[in-house]
Amino acid sequence: MFKTIVMRTDTKEVCVFCVAAPDEINLKKARAAIGAKEVVPVKPSELPALTGYVRGGCSPIGMRKKYRTFLDSRAMDMERIYISAGVRGCHIALSPAALAEAAGAAVCPLAL
Secondary structure: OEEEEEEEEOOOOEEEEEEEOOOOEOHHHHHHHHOOOOEEEOOHHHHHHHHOOOOOOOOOOOOOOOOEEEEEHHHHHOOOEEEEOOOOOOEEEEOHHHHHHHHOOEEEOOEO
């Protein structure tokens, strides 16, 4: 199971990160991936306007706008991963390569 984390940089750019659900995102790695000095999670109240999704149902595919998206490289070691289908409690199973292609995601180390 992979979770989707939506963050904003110091320049106000919105970026999307996907990491395994039990993992935490390493902010230093996230900043390096996007080339930003700072990165902070967006407020849950901002998610619907930015993504079209609510907290707990945020999917890295099908957002209102196309944001730069990053997938933790450890996903590539798995045959199949699960991501939110856009509604709390619903999930999609797909290969990490299919997710990277569908989301236009860069694959890089992100987890602690």
